[in-house]
Amino acid sequence: MANYKDIIESNKDKEGGVIEVFHALQKEFNYIPEEALLEAARVFGISAAQAYGVATFYSYLSVEKRGKYIIRICESAPCHVAGADEVLKAMENYLGIKAGETTSDGKYTLELTECVGQCQATPVITINSEPIFNVTAAKIPEILAAYK
Amino acid sequence: MAEERRVLLEYADKINPENAQDYINVGGYKGLEKARKMDSKDLIQEVKRSGLRGRGGAGFNAGLKWSFVPPAEVKYVVCNLDEGEPGTYKDRIICEKNAQALLEGMAICGAAINSNQGYIYCRGEYPFIVELLRNAINSAKESGALGDFDIEVRMGAGAYVCGEETALIESIEGHRGEPRFKPPFPGVEGLWGVPTVVNNVETFACLPYIIENGADWFAGIGAQKYPGTKVLTLTGDIEKATYFEVPTDYLLKDVIYELGGGIKGGKKFKAVQVGGTSGAFIPEQNLNTPIDFDSMGAMGAALGSGAAFVMDETRDIVDIVTRISKFFEHESCGKCNPCREGTFRCREIMEKINSGRGTEKDIDNLLLLGRVMKKAALCGLGQAAPIPILSTIEHFKHEYSRKLLQYA
Numbered sequence: 001m002a003n004y005k006d007i008i009e010s011n012k013d014k015e016g017g018v019i020e021v022f023h024a025l026q027k028e029f030n031y032i033p034e035e036a037l038l039e040a041a042r043v044f045g046i047s048a049a050q051a052y053g054v055a056t057f058y059s060y061l062s063v064e065k066r067g068k069y070i071i072r073i074c075e076s077a078p079c080h081v082a083g084a085d086e087v088l089k090a091m092e093n094y095l096g097i098k099a100g101e102t103t104s105d106g107k108y109t110l111e112l113t114e115c116v117g118q119c120q121a122t123p124v125i126t127i128n129s130e131p132i133f134n135v136t137a138a139k140i141p142e143i144l145a146a147y148k
Numbered sequence: 149m150a151e152e153r154r155v156l157l158e159y160a161d162k163i164n165p166e167n168a169q170d171y172i173n174v175g176g177y178k179g180l181e182k183a184r185k186m187d188s189k190d191l192i193q194e195v196k197r198s199g200l201r202g203r204g205g206a207g208f209n210a211g212l213k214w215s216f217v218p219p220a221e222v223k224y225v226v227c228n229l230d231e232g233e234p235g236t237y238k239d240r241i242i243c244e245k246n247a248q249a250l251l252e253g254m255a256i257c258g259a260a261i262n263s264n265q266g267y268i269y270c271r272g273e274y275p276f277i278v279e280l281l282r283n284a285i286n287s288a289k290e291s292g293a294l295g296d297f298d299i300e301v302r303m304g305a306g307a308y309v310c311g312e313e314t315a316l317i318e319s320i321e322g323h324r325g326e327p328r329f330k331p332p333f334p335g336v337e338g339l340w341g342v343p344t345v346v347n348n349v350e351t352f353a354c355l356p357y358i359i360e361n362g363a364d365w366f367a368g369i370g371a372q373k374y375p376g377t378k379v380l381t382l383t384g385d386i387e388k389a390t391y392f393e394v395p396t397d398y399l400l401k402d403v404i405y406e407l408g409g410g411i412k413g414g415k416k417f418k419a420v421q422v423g424g425t426s427g428a429f430i431p432e433q434n435l436n437t438p439i440d441f442d443s444m445g446a447m448g449a450a451l452g453s454g455a456a457f458v459m460d461e462t463r464d465i466v467d468i469v470t471r472i473s474k475f476f477e478h479e480s481c482g483k484c485n486p487c488r489e490g491t492f493r494c495r496e497i498m499e500k501i502n503s504g505r506g507t508e509k510d511i512d513n514l515l516l517l518g519r520v521m522k523k524a525a526l527c528g529l530g531q532a533a534p535i536p537i538l539s540t541i542e543h544f545k546h547e548y549s550r551k552l553l554q555y556a
Contacts, residue, residue, distance in 0.1 A: 015340070016322035023272075023303055044322065057324040057481075058305030060272040076234035077425055078383040078457055080471045114308060114475055115234035115425075116273045119383040119455075120390050129275050 002028050004036035008043050018044045018054060022061050030070065030109075031062040059113065067102040067109035069147045072126045076115040082122035083136070088112070090137030091125075094144070108144075150406035153369065153395045155377050156353050160245035166283040168291040171248035177293040179356035183256045184295070191260045195355065198363035199375045204228055204311070204348030205423065205452040206528075207374065207441040210355075214260050216335040217343045223263035224344040225254050226334075227352055228316055229270040229277070232308040233424025234475065235455035238379040239349040241391045243277050246353060247284040253352030255297040256359055257345055266299040267339070269316050272306045308479035312527045313346040314338075315481065326483040327527040350379060370396030371440035378439060378454050384420075385412045385460035394439070401435035403456055415460040419544065423452020425472050426532035428539035429465065448539065465547040469536050470498040476533040487530025490521040494537060506552050511541060 004025060011021045021040050025032050032040075032055055041051035055061045073079075073088050092098055095108055102109040118124045121133030127147055135143065154160070163170035171177065183191055196211025217223060227250065231239040242250065254266040270278050281301050288294045307325045309315045314328035317339050338344025354376055358366045367375045379393045380403060387409030394403070404410065404420060411417050419429045422439070428449040437443050444451045459468065473495040480491040497514055500506045518534030525531045541548060 016320055018322040019305060019319065020302065023305070046322075053324055054322065058272070058307050060306035075471070076475060077421075077468055077472055078235050081384060081459065081463060081468060113273075113306070114478065115232060115236070117231060117237040117240050117271070119235050119237055119381065122383065122389075126273075129273070 004028075004033065005039060008036065008040050012043050018046065018051065019058070019061075022055060026061065030066045030068065031064060034063070037063065065102070067107050069107060069127050070109045070111060070129075072111045072113040072116070073099070074114065074116050074118075074122075074124045074126075075112050078115075078119045079123040084123040086137055087123050087125065087135050087140075090140055094140050108147075150398075150402040152392050152407065153377050154393045155357050155369075156242055156249060156350070156379060157245050157391075157393045160241075163246075165243065165245060165247035166280055166287055168248055168284070168287040168293050171246075171252075172291065172293065175360070176248055176356065177252055179359035180252050180255050180259070180293065183259045183359050186259075188260050188262060191256075191359075194363050195260065195358065198358045198366040199373070200351065200354055200358060200366065201374055201441060202348055203350035203354070203378065203454070205233075205450070207451070210347060210351055213335060213347070214257065214345055216333070217261045217345060218336060219262075220343050222265075222342045223261055224339045224342065225257045225261070225263050225266040226313075226317070226320070226339060226344055226346045227254055227266065227268040228311065228313065228346055228348050229268055229274075230304050230311040230316055231349075231453060232271060232273075232311050232479075233426065233453045233455055235383045235421075235457045236381055236424050236453040238381050238391060238454055240274060240277060241381070242349050242353050242379060243280060247281055248288060249353040249356050250281075250349055251284060251288050251294065251299060253355035254299060255294050256355045257347065257352065258297045261343070261345055263345075264296050264298060266297065267320055268299060268301045269310070269320055270301055270303050271310075272304045275303065278303050307481070308475075309481045309527070309529050312529060315527070316346065317344065324481070326481045327529075329526070370398070371438055371443065373442050374440040374451075378451070380439070380454045380456060382408050382456050382458065384456075384458040385415065385463070386410075386456075386458040387412055396440040397438045399435075400430070400437050400439055400456075403439065404435065404458060408456075408458070411458065411460050413460075415462065417458070418461045418463055419459045419465065419540075421457040421459075421536065422455070423450040424455045425457075425475055426529075426535055427452050427455075428535050429469075429543060430539075431543040448542075450535075465540050465544045466498070466502050466551055469540050470495070470502040472536045473498040473533075476529070480529065480533070484524075484526035484530060486521050486524040487526065487533065490517055490525065490530060491533050493517055494521075494534060498537065501548060501551055504551055504553065506548075508552065511548055511552075514538075515541065
């Protein structure tokens with residue numbers, strides 16, 4: 001696993017690049033660990049409060065530990081009418097967690113999201129940002145089997 | 149006449165969007181070559197004369213926007229690829245099919261305002277497009293086509309409000325994506341305080357064709373006051389849920405019944421919401437309207453991003469609008485009170501009505517609250533948030549009435 005200091009260091013010359021650093025940190029850790037956030041704040045010359053302000057403003061950034069696979073279920077109107085609610089219920093049942101939680105083995109985190117821009121094949125979910133189309137409750141075991 | 153007219157998407161799936169040479173082989177980068185030989189004032193005049201208006205939703209004349217940029221040592225060209233309007237994916241399609249046209253368009257804008265640095269702000273939901281664009285930029289730089297014009301891609305992180313141009317700028321600067329007070333507009337004081345042109349992906353992608361074929365050619369396509377083509381995305385209860393590029397005088401009913409193949413499963417039409425989730429709901433009697441900005445505006449709707457979300461006769465309008473009101477509550481950045489409180493109260497009242505606990509008084513309150521938000525919210529998010537509610541109360545009042553308490 002890469003060192004968070006190296007990740008921050010390699011992005012430090014990007015003007016306003018703190019969000020880019022957060023993305024790079026999440027790519028490695030799936031969330032922004034506290035010590036990495038504080039180090040990023042120091043390198044970019046902003047206060048810890050400002051860094052937290054940024055990290056907690058955006059839906060795709062998290063300061064809470066998350067699982068290896070982040071499953072996002074789109075709730076926006078086109079997915080809503082296509083049955084996103086049933087997909088959410090089935091996913092919660094299958095994983096045994098509620099939206100916003102992580103499975104006890106640290107594998108899956110379930111999140112709700114707004115439109116992911118794949119509305120040609122609703123309902124849509126994403127797993128680590130990879131879109132999966134025309135999802136139904138019945139397809140869930142097969143879909144998740146590909147994410148071990 | 150009900151056919152597509154492909155300009156931006158003419159070579160869709162025939163060329164590799166990452167490969168500059170593919171694009172050059174089908175006539176790409178000729179517009180930029182021509183633009184670089186023109187005096188910048190003439191270039192801006194040509195874009196102005198073409199009548200090209202912003203494709204992100206605001207419909208402002210692109211050349212006119214550029215003409216406000218004052219002389220300065222450093223200026224930026226920023227591309228808004230933060231399409232977050234539910235039902236919209238046309239900017240993704242333009243990148244996936246013709247990314248080089250976007251890069252060329254940005255460089256043409258750079259030539260017009262004398263800037264050699266561009267930024268593309270891509271929404272966080274599209275990391276694969278960020279990669280595609282970085283490859284496309286490398287290919288274009290290697291081919292020499294972009295000359296000294298550089299483009300950097302920055303990725304957002306899931307905030308709808310960052311589609312607002314000043315919030316987008318704040319986000320590139322590494323801040324929370326909260327809109328700024330205007331004026332000053334970005335054209336005068338934008339990214340890092342210097343003059344910045346922010347345009348939508350589709351607006352930039354039109355430019356190579358305008359410069360190569362001339363302003364008159366472009367002005368002659370589609371609607372007179374909003375010329376050119378528009379990439380539309382169809383979603384919901386429609387046979388062909390996909391994208392199309394049409395001239396802007398194309399009728400909404402033809403979008404649904406000709407290109408879209410009609411309502412799914414042979415059901416009847418109930419409503420279409422055009423322009424994304426912030427758009428108005430349009431009833432059947434208004435379908436015989438061209439999709440251009442002004443025609444849509446004249447009937448109280450908006451072309452917006454060009455998304456068309458179709459609902460069949462079985463759909464529950466109040467339930468859908470309740471879901472939409474949750475979207476705006478979630479996406480409100482919280483900077484201004486009319487939006488922060490307004491979107492919260494809208495959602496609260498909509499849920500009350502949707503669950504059968506509402507009264508006529510709640511509908512009156514929604515109308516009043518909606519009027520206040522439209523006038524008093526700081527940015528387009530809060531101003532547009534009540535539109536789905538107000539337009540459905542106008543056209544589908546019976547659906548609200550039958551859920552009210554006295555009828556339960």
